Structure formats: C-alpha cells, structure tokens
Amino acid sequence: MKEKFFDHTVPFLPVRDLKETIAYYRDKLGFSGEWFWEDTDAGIERDDMHLLFSRNPTFINAINAAGGDRGFELMWFVENVDDVYAEYKANGVEIVGDLADEPWGVREFAFKDVNGYYIRVAEGTESEEEEAE
Numbered sequence: 001m002k003e004k005f006f007d008h009t010v011p012f013l014p015v016r017d018l019k020e021t022i023a024y025y026r027d028k029l030g031f032s033g034e035w036f037w038e039d040t041d042a043g044i045e046r047d048d049m050h051l052l053f054s055r056n057p058t059f060i061n062a063i064n065a066a067g068g069d070r071g072f073e074l075m076w077f078v079e080n081v082d083d084v085y086a087e088y089k090a091n092g093v094e095i096v097g098d099l100a101d102e103p104w105g106v107r108e109f110a111f112k113d114v115n116g117y118y119i120r121v122a123e124g125t126e127s128e129e130e131e132a133e
Helices: 019-028 058-067 079-092 128-132
Strands: 011-017 032-036 042-044 049-055 073-077 092-102 107-111 118-124
Touching: 011 019, 011 058, 019 032, 019 042, 019 049, 079 092, 079 107, 079 118, 092 118
Parallel strands: 011 049, 073 118
Antiparallel strands: 032 042, 042 049, 092 107, 107 118
16 A cells, blocks of 8 residues: 655646746746646746746735735745856846845745745755754
C-alpha cells in the first residue's frame, strides 16, 4: 500500500487580465510555455515553477488594492538569487525591496507584479556545514 505523501500545490492566482499577466511573466520575468483555457484560466512556467492564473478582476482588486504597499505576498525560492535580481532589474521589473541578507537565513528581494502581488524572491544562505549540524 502506498504511503500518504503531499507533493506540492499550485493555486490559481486571481488576475485582472490573463493576456496582460501572461505577457508580463513571459517578457519581464522570463517564464515560457504559456497556455490559455478560454478566457477564464491560464498558466506559465519557468524551470520547476508552474503558475496558474484565473481571471477575476473583482477579487484581485479586493486582495491587492486594499493591501496597501505590500498587497498579497508570495515567496519564491530560487537558486542564484543575485542573478535573478540582476535580470529583473535589467528587465524593468518594479523592485520594491532591494537584495539583502536577512536574519531569518535567506538572501532576498521583492518586486510587485502587474496585478499588485508582492513577490519575495529568496535563496537560503545557510552553508552545507550548518545544515548538517
């Protein structure tokens, strides 16, 4: 009998406009492989990160416009965060938190996407020796 195992989750993020969102993630953030399901859903990916979107302008306005400066937060874990930061700056992404080493053990920066999501991009800073202890 198979053991129970939770693998991963990919929520459908509400967005104002599917085509605008997909174009932003493709052209500014380096994602590819986009797909659309009629005018209600879409998705895109980069490496092992898969993102799904649903068109829901009313909901996105409620969760991000009312959130002040930060909006709804997402955290992406990447490898080589310094190069991702440089890529996004060069592509004109709205950086709202500069790249820094944080006391909670990550090096991270933050940007706001086209829908107002506050996305934190991070990489762990613990060395392999610290992890082994």
